[in-house]
Structure formats: structure tokens, C-alpha cells
Amino acid sequence: xxxxxxxxxxxxxxxxxxxxxxxxxxxxxxxxxxxxxxxxxxxxxxxxxxxxxxxxxxxxxxxxxxxxxxxxxxxxxxxxxxxxxxxxxxxxxxxxxxxxxxxxxxxxxxxxxxxxxxxxxxxxxxxxxxxxxxxxxxxxxxxxxxxxxxxxxxxxxxxxxxxxxxxxxxxxxxxxxxxxxxxxxxxxxxxxxxxxxxxxxxxx
Numbered sequence: 350x351x352x353x354x355x356x357x358x359x360x361x362x363x364x365x366x367x368x369x370x371x372x373x374x375x376x377x378x379x380x381x382x383x384x385x386x387x388x389x390x391x392x393x394x395x396x397x398x399x400x401x402x403x404x405x406x407x408x409x410x411x412x413x414x415x416x417x418x419x420x421x422x423x424x425x426x427x428x429x430x431x432x433x434x435x436x437x438x439x440x441x442x443x444x445x446x447x448x449x450x451x452x453x454x455x456x457x458x459x460x461x462x463x464x465x466x467x468x469x470x471x472x473x474x475x476x477x478x479x480x481x482x483x484x485x486x487x488x489x490x491x492x493x494x495x496x497x498x499x500x501x502x503x504x505x506x507x508x509x510x511x512x513x514x515x516x517x518x519x520x521x522x523x524x525x526x527x528x529x530x531x532x533x534x535x536x537x538x539x540x541x542x543x544x545x546x547x548x549x550x551x552x553x
Contacts, residue, residue: 353543366401368533378546389424397537408536428455434536443480472499
């Protein structure tokens with residue numbers, strides 16, 4: 350894999366710690382070397398809901414993923430991705446621990462003369478977010494660290510091929526605006542679907 354990016358937008362209603370809304374987004378994954386013909390751009394459309402109660406926030410999202418540009422479409426296409434997420438805030442309000450689980454179900458090799466392959470499987474992740482500073486007023490600087498797991502199985506002509514992968518990450522997030530992002534909205538957000546797009550050509 351060379352580069353990967355995902356951009357999503359949420360729009361909905363937030364009231365008394367309860368959020369319900371829609372999700373729209375785009376993504377792109379580029380591969381190295383001889384695999385550049387598998388470079389893909391895709392669209393996301395779905396809905397999410399979340400609720401914040403005390404120290405806890407719970408939520409989930411349901412997404413439809415559709416590839417709109419690929420020369421050799423071996424990535425995940427016409428897929429449905431369901432995610433559930435929970436997050437716990439320490440009393441300081443500066444540290445958050447979270448976990449999520451997801452399931453993806455889609456297709457691969459949609460241009461193949463030998464038939465379309467079914468690709469599906471579960472995923473899960475753990476993460477921590479901690480405020481490490483601020484830039485001016487209302488611009489929190491958060492340290493994000495976590496680990497993601499994904500298992501995808503391709504089904505073709507009665508045989509299954511499965512690949513398991515683990516991804517660890519560390520990053521910094523800067524929040525702009527006069528207030529913090531509501532946690533009910535955060536747990537209702539889309540998962541990082543670039544991970545699934547990276548793995549699908551490998552399982553193929």
C-alpha cells in the first residue's frame with residue numbers, strides 16, 4: 350500500500366446527549382509497484398446514532414460502500430459495513446478509552462468473467478484519546494493511539510481464503526471551534542474503511 354485517505358461528513362440532530370444523523374464520504378487507496386492498477390476511489394453513504402450518558406458514550410453506524418473508480422477492481426465493492434462503539438471518559442474529561450466492533454460484507458472481482466467473489470468478515474479495535482495541550486482557545490490537541498484488527502474471507506467456487514491483519518497507530522488531532530466534539534456524535538461516526546480496502550486485494 351502506498352497512501353490511503355478518507356474524508357467523511359456528518360449531518361444530523363443532537364439533543365440532550367442523543368445524536369441521530371447521516372454520513373457521507375469519499376475515500377482513496379493507492380498501491381505500490383505492479384499493483385497500481387488496483388488503485389481505487391470509493392463513496393460512502395449511511396447513518397449513525399449515538400448517546401452520551403454520564404462517563405459512557407454508546408453508538409453505531411451503518412454504511413454502504415461503492416467503488417466509483419478502479420482499473421482492476423479487486424477492492425471491496427457494493428459493501429455494507431456495520432459498526433458498534435463504546436467510549437469511557439475519565440473524571441478529568443481529558444482522557445477517553447474506547448472500543449468498537451464491526452462487520453463488513455461486500456463483493457470483489459466485479460469485472461471477472463469467472464463470477465463475482467463474496468468478501469466478508471469481522472473487525473475490532475481499542476483506542477485511547479488524551480488531551481496533551483491546546484492551541485489558543487477552543488483548539489484542543491489530542492493524542493490518539495490504538496490498535497485495529499480485521500479478518501476478511503473471500504468465498505469463490507466453494508473455497509474460502511481468509512486473511513487476518515492488525516494495525517497499530519499513533520497520531521495527533523487538533524479540534525477547531527469553540528467547543529469539544531460531542532461524544533455521541535463521535536461514536537456514531539464512520540469507521541476507517543481504508544483498512545478493508547487495503548486488505549481485499551491481498552485476500553484475493
